[in-house]
Amino acid sequence: MAASTPTPAIVLIGHGMVGQHYLEALAERGAAATHRITVLCEEPRPAYDRVHLTSYFSGSSPEDLSLTPAGFMEQHGIELHLGDPAESIDREARTVTSRSGRVFPYDVLVLATGSYPFVPPVPGKDAPGCFVYRTVEDLLAIEEYAAACTSGAVVGGGLLGLEAAGALQGLGLPTRIVEFAPRLMPVQVDEGGGAALLRTIERMGLTVHTGVGTQEILTGEDGRVSGMLLSDGSTVDTGLVVFSAGVRPRDQLARDAGLTVGERGGIAVDSRCRTSDPRVYAVGECALAADGRVYGLVAPGYEMAETAAEDLLGREKEFTGADLSTKLKLLGVDVASFGDAHGTTEDSLDVVYSDSRSGVYKKLVVSPDGVLLGGVLVGDADAYGLLRPLTGSVPPVSPDQLVLPAGLSPAAQLGPSSLPDTAVICSCHNVTKKAITACTTLPEVKKCTKAGTGCGGCVKVIEQLLPAPADKGLCGCFPFTRAELYEIVRTRRLTSYQQLLDGHGREAARGGDGCEVCKPAVGSIIASLAPTLGASGYVLDGEQASLQDTNDHFLANLQRNGSYSVVPRIPGGEITPDKLIVIGEVARDFGLYTKITGGQRIDLFGASVDQLPRIWARLVDAGFESGHAYGKALRTVKSCVGQTWCRYGVQDSVRMAIELELRYRGLRAPHKLKSAVSGCTRECAEAQSKDFGVIATANGWNLYVGGNGGAAPRHADLLAQDLSDAELVRLIDRFLMFYIRTADRLERTSTWLDRLEGGLDHLRDVVVHDSLGLCEELESLMADHVANYRDEWAETLEDPERLRRFVSFVNAPGAPDPTVRFVPERDQVKPDLAILTGRQPLEAVGGTR
Amino acid sequence: MTVELQVDEGWLTVCELSDMIPGRGVAVLLPDGSQAAVFLGRSGWTYAIDNRDPFTGAAVLSRGLVGCVEGKPFVASPLLKQRFDLATGRCLDEEEVSVRTYPVRTAVTSAAVA
Numbered sequence: 001m002a003a004s005t006p007t008p009a010i011v012l013i014g015h016g017m018v019g020q021h022y023l024e025a026l027a028e029r030g031a032a033a034t035h036r037i038t039v040l041c042e043e044p045r046p047a048y049d050r051v052h053l054t055s056y057f058s059g060s061s062p063e064d065l066s067l068t069p070a071g072f073m074e075q076h077g078i079e080l081h082l083g084d085p086a087e088s089i090d091r092e093a094r095t096v097t098s099r100s101g102r103v104f105p106y107d108v109l110v111l112a113t114g115s116y117p118f119v120p121p122v123p124g125k126d127a128p129g130c131f132v133y134r135t136v137e138d139l140l141a142i143e144e145y146a147a148a149c150t151s152g153a154v155v156g157g158g159l160l161g162l163e164a165a166g167a168l169q170g171l172g173l174p175t176r177i178v179e180f181a182p183r184l185m186p187v188q189v190d191e192g193g194g195a196a197l198l199r200t201i202e203r204m205g206l207t208v209h210t211g212v213g214t215q216e217i218l219t220g221e222d223g224r225v226s227g228m229l230l231s232d233g234s235t236v237d238t239g240l241v242v243f244s245a246g247v248r249p250r251d252q253l254a255r256d257a258g259l260t261v262g263e264r265g266g267i268a269v270d271s272r273c274r275t276s277d278p279r280v281y282a283v284g285e286c287a288l289a290a291d292g293r294v295y296g297l298v299a300p301g302y303e304m305a306e307t308a309a310e311d312l313l314g315r316e317k318e319f320t321g322a323d324l325s326t327k328l329k330l331l332g333v334d335v336a337s338f339g340d341a342h343g344t345t346e347d348s349l350d351v352v353y354s355d356s357r358s359g360v361y362k363k364l365v366v367s368p369d370g371v372l373l374g375g376v377l378v379g380d381a382d383a384y385g386l387l388r389p390l391t392g393s394v395p396p397v398s399p400d401q402l403v404l405p406a407g408l409s410p411a412a413q414l415g416p417s418s419l420p421d422t423a424v425i426c427s428c429h430n431v432t433k434k435a436i437t438a439c440t441t442l443p444e445v446k447k448c449t450k451a452g453t454g455c456g457g458c459v460k461v462i463e464q465l466l467p468a469p470a471d472k473g474l475c476g477c478f479p480f481t482r483a484e485l486y487e488i489v490r491t492r493r494l495t496s497y498q499q500l501l502d503g504h505g506r507e508a509a510r511g512g513d514g515c516e517v518c519k520p521a522v523g524s525i526i527a528s529l530a531p532t533l534g535a536s537g538y539v540l541d542g543e544q545a546s547l548q549d550t551n552d553h554f555l556a557n558l559q560r561n562g563s564y565s566v567v568p569r570i571p572g573g574e575i576t577p578d579k580l581i582v583i584g585e586v587a588r589d590f591g592l593y594t595k596i597t598g599g600q601r602i603d604l605f606g607a608s609v610d611q612l613p614r615i616w617a618r619l620v621d622a623g624f625e626s627g628h629a630y631g632k633a634l635r636t637v638k639s640c641v642g643q644t645w646c647r648y649g650v651q652d653s654v655r656m657a658i659e660l661e662l663r664y665r666g667l668r669a670p671h672k673l674k675s676a677v678s679g680c681t682r683e684c685a686e687a688q689s690k691d692f693g694v695i696a697t698a699n700g701w702n703l704y705v706g707g708n709g710g711a712a713p714r715h716a717d718l719l720a721q722d723l724s725d726a727e728l729v730r731l732i733d734r735f736l737m738f739y740i741r742t743a744d745r746l747e748r749t750s751t752w753l754d755r756l757e758g759g760l761d762h763l764r765d766v767v768v769h770d771s772l773g774l775c776e777e778l779e780s781l782m783a784d785h786v787a788n789y790r791d792e793w794a795e796t797l798e799d800p801e802r803l804r805r806f807v808s809f810v811n812a813p814g815a816p817d818p819t820v821r822f823v824p825e826r827d828q829v830k831p832d833l834a835i836l837t838g839r840q841p842l843e844a845v846g847g848t849r
Numbered sequence: 850m851t852v853e854l855q856v857d858e859g860w861l862t863v864c865e866l867s868d869m870i871p872g873r874g875v876a877v878l879l880p881d882g883s884q885a886a887v888f889l890g891r892s893g894w895t896y897a898i899d900n901r902d903p904f905t906g907a908a909v910l911s912r913g914l915v916g917c918v919e920g921k922p923f924v925a926s927p928l929l930k931q932r933f934d935l936a937t938g939r940c941l942d943e944e945e946v947s948v949r950t951y952p953v954r955t956a957v958t959s960a961a962v963a
């Protein structure tokens with residue numbers, strides 16, 4: 001017998017989606033603090049989002065898919081063993097032995113081992129070139145093997161098979177699907193739905209064989225997969241086969257330990273998710289639930305995890321079965337099924353709408369007295385979010401109106417407001433309408449209820465349930481968004497803030513002084529459009545001067561003690577020794593603190609207002625220009641050293657970075673813009689964390705957009721590949737101008753892209769395929785910017801009138817600000833904050849009249 | 850036209866009205882070494898408050914952006930953006946905080962300290 005520990009020990013076998021949910025359920029209930037938890041994880045990485053596995057092929061990295069919040073294990077004192085699966089369970093001794101030979105005693109054991117893909121026992125199934133589709137490792141292996149293939153095939157036309165087929169096609173392989181059943185997705189959709197799906201999928205260039213089995217995997221002389229023999233006697237060529245013929249619960253460990261398993265597999269559990277041994281729970285895909293079913297979906301698994309967690313704490317909760325509703329986007333086609341999709345209920349009736357031209361098929365199953373029992377939606381599943389919660393009740397409008405396309409329906413469309421409070425809106429997290437309407441914004445809903453954070457299928461309905469923000473206006477002065485104001489300025493050709501405020505502001509704000517929110521935003525809009533409007537682009541002239549934040553007003557960055565920092569532009573981070581020396585001399589002569597920034601340039605801190613022109617006179621003289629560290633404008637284009645020096649480099653990243661930095665310098669935008677260029681895929685310049693990032697390829701450049709570091713890091717999305725120099729620049733021109741035109745105030749490209757309706761696909765349509773016919777205009781706006789760029793500091797220095805503002809005191813132009821003082825630190829200076837907080841008296845300085 | 854500020858010693862000439870940009874402020878060094886911030890509004894109003902931002906201690910309020918809510922002018926500190934009512938010196942974002950105000954006038958002739 002293992003010595004019993006003072007704190008009860010929980011051992012969790014399997015760190016998949018449900019295993020992680022179980023850990024979170026324990027943590028939420030405070031049970032992580034009162035138990036010692038050990039997790040045995042077979043895979044080499046912690047739990048990730050298997051549901052969105054395929055998004056790896058559209059650019060999500062394995063890290064993006066992670067389900068384990070950073071620091072989660074440490075914070076809750078959970079011990080996680082990666083790559084060390086459980087090999088046996090000794091229920092007598094209450095221990096688990098892992099492959100590496102370690103023995104873990106438990107008081108409570110939880111099995112969350114998931115399932116394995118079923119591979120039919122056909123000859124050749126183990127040949128090189130045969131794969132399954134379940135883990136990140138499977139995908140990595142497929143991706144690598146596919147590079148040397150010219151065609152692919154998928155065995156199984158169910159949900160996963162279609163996903164796998166889409167992925168193979170995305171890897172550039174012409175792909176065929178072989179499905180034994182007479183239609184695609186036999187479990188979810190009926191015959192009509194299958195036919196609609198088939199047409200749409202064939203239109204995408206996939207070849208589909210239904211009603212045939214796979215007899216044998218054929219191999220070539222090298223032993224690798226070369227084709228398939230089908231049950232109708234035909235053979236097809238293929239270099240790669242993915243088996244996706246269903247899954248089987250991973251119950252071997254439980255069998256070996258003598259736990260009861262179902263006849264057709266699955267670890268038998270009761271309604272509290274306990275196995276035949278009350279100390280052992282099983283949850284997720286490995287479990288055979290009390291209703292005699294094994295659930296292959298994540299939502300029921302999550303509910304089991306919660307049930308097991310509640311039971312551990314002695315609380316009442318039961319899992320007796322779940323609804324098999326699903327909504328999927330497969331290969332871009334919406335497919336949903338819910339409730340009694342196949343109409344197996346006695347006397348049930350069908351209401352069907354089918355349009356084979358557009359690949360839309362919708363069927364609702366209703367009882368003779370009008371109760372909605374279930375349905376299938378293919379090609380247009382918008383109604384799913386509403387129909388599923390209505391299942392089991394009589395819908396407020398007749399079923400035919402529910403299946404007709406929006407425009408054709410005679411009655412008003414059924415809105416989510418008609419749902420009862422108890423309707424479950426988010427099935428992943430079992431959240432009701434009532435819980436959702438207690439919140440007011442989507443982020444709040446996600447935070448408080450978790451709704452929308454699973455498959456995301458419910459987000460649309462959630463949005464409709466929340467109050468529309470009463471007022472989208474930029475601020476108290478304007479009832480318009482930034483994007484709308486941009487359009488007003490552009491089309492009315494307004495060059496003045498006051499004109500805009502008086503003509504388009506809110507009634508009460510007209511004729512007034514505006515506010516600190518809209519002034520810089522409008523200043524920036526006018527500045528970005530200036531060349532096109534024929535206005536002065538110089539941000540300190542005339543009325544523009546009154547709109548700028550203090551940073552732009554003094555062309556420097558305000559520091560905490562009222563001094564300023566100076567950042568000269570160092571394009572691409574490349575700088576000559578002579579220029580470096582000038583920076584050093586200027587810093588020394590003006591007593592400035594110097595620091596290498598995170599943006600590959602040098603920041604000089606501690607300048608007083610009156611020193612700024614003198615500092616810049618020296619810098620401009622040495623060939624420096626403003627780095628716009630103060631503006632909502634292009635900051636730096638970082639670069640790695642690239643092909644010129646680096647043994648791995650495939651393009652000259654420094655040249656490209658400099659070219660881009662010089663092209664876009666001075667461009668005013670809704671927020672700052674950052675960029676980087678890496679010379680190869682090792683990505684030393686971290687381009688994927690930038691608003692627009694460029695990575696060299698053997699054939700040119702890949703362009704990534706919408707990346708961000710900072711507080712909410714986001715990896716950039718790949719917009720286009722293998723671009724020539726000219727194509728790259730043209731695409732960035734369009735991207736930036738489209739962003740400037742449509743983004744909100746202080747919205748970085750990352751948040752803008754996340755908010756953009758249609759997301760990356762829409763962006764690509766607009767800037768690559770010119771779907772809105774805007775590209776010519778966007779390019780010409782950028783051409784105007786490039787042609788009209790002037791260095792702001794050089795221009796300021798030329799004009800004594802403009803220099804007059806660079807004084808600390810209007811009534812004492814020569815006097816320095818006595819509160820701006822410094823004290824030494826590490827051989828340089830830092831602000832003397834004691835003076836500011838009044839801890840040190842400021843000796844009186846004689847006033848000047 | 851000159852802009853004048855009332856301090857203990859009397860009316861202090863700050864600058865010519867034409868030196869100021871409507872919607873912005875300027876800093877003024879006072880005889881006792883402290884500082885004031887004087888603002889000019891779009892419609893010609895002038896207000897003056899202490900230049901010291903009470904939240905950070907830095908003498909920067911003159912460099913903030915001017916605006917108005919419900920017709921009442923304010924300045925937003927350029928450091929952490931708290932707004933101060935220019936007429937009363939009251940902070941609009943944190944009730945207990947306020948800065949002192951100074952009477953200010955525009956005069957046709959430049960008046961020396963009275």
Ligand code: SRM
Pocket residue numbers: 557558559565566567595596597598599600601602603629635636672674689707708709710711712748
């Ligand atoms: C100097 C520098 C830190 C350093 O010592 O390395 C810096 C300093 C400042 N950052 Fe930064 N950031 C610096 C790199 C970054 C980076 C890293 C990078 O660019 O590679 C980030 C995260 C990446 C990103 O932007 O996605 C960064 C995220 C921010 C943010 C948050 C932006 C966001 O969208 O989330 C702000 C706040 C803002 O802009 O509203 C900010 C704002 C600021 C300001 C401008 C604050 C201000 O308004 O006064 C700081 C003053 C700079 C000055 O006085 O000169 N800084 N800042 C870096 C300047 C690089 C340069 O050469 O221009």
Ligand SMILES: Cc1cc2nc3c(=O)[nH]c(=O)nc-3n(C[C@H](O)[C@H](O)[C@H](O)COP(=O)(O)OP(=O)(O)OC[C@H]3O[C@@H](n4cnc5c(N)ncnc54)[C@H](O)[C@@H]3O)c2cc1C
Pocket residue numbers: 013014015016017018019040041042043050051052053054084085086087112113114115133134135160163250253283284285286295296297298299301326328455
């Ligand atoms: C491509 C794909 C798309 C999908 N799409 C959807 C969808 O749209 N909607 C939906 O609801 N569901 C979907 N699913 C199914 C969903 O992913 C599963 O229902 C869910 O992952 C089940 O969670 P689980 O924790 O039970 O199993 P898993 O996530 O498979 O986790 C089990 C883990 O246990 C590990 N393990 C097994 N044995 C041991 C051992 N002896 N020791 C240690 N560790 C062990 C395994 O390696 C695995 O990491 C999809 C699945 C795939 C593969």
Ligand code: SF4
Pocket residue numbers: 640641642643646647648649650653678679680681682683684685
């Ligand atoms: S990104 Fe590639 S080319 Fe650039 S420095 Fe790193 S390894 Fe070299």
Ligand code: FES
Pocket residue numbers: 425426427428429451452453454455456457458459
């Ligand atoms: S239904 Fe999946 S996240 Fe809400």
